[in-house]
Amino acid sequence: MGLLDLDKIIIKRTVLSIRCTVCGGNLVVSDRKCHFARIARIVSLGKVKPECYECETCKKRYTLF
Numbered sequence: 001m002g003l004l005d006l007d008k009i010i011i012k013r014t015v016l017s018i019r020c021t022v023c024g025g026n027l028v029v030s031d032r033k034c035h036f037a038r039i040a041r042i043v044s045l046g047k048v049k050p051e052c053y054e055c056e057t058c059k060k061r062y063t064l065f
């Protein structure tokens with residue numbers, strides 16, 4: 001139903017200014033929360049809100065502060 005459309009929207013949310021350092025592919029916002037981002041948020045008492053990105057091509061994960 002609406003699920004497929006939601007997936008397309010997430011995939012299209014490309015971060016234009018950021019490229020994968022390994023393969024040069026597009027980084028997209030990851031819907032799965034990575035552990036490092038969660039820990040950083042807890043340690044900083046919520047002041048830091050890191051976002052998780054994932055390379056579209058090689059699936060390498062990045063955390064941006």
Ligand SMILES: [Zn+2]
Binds near residue numbers: 021025059
């Ligand atoms: Zn990559």
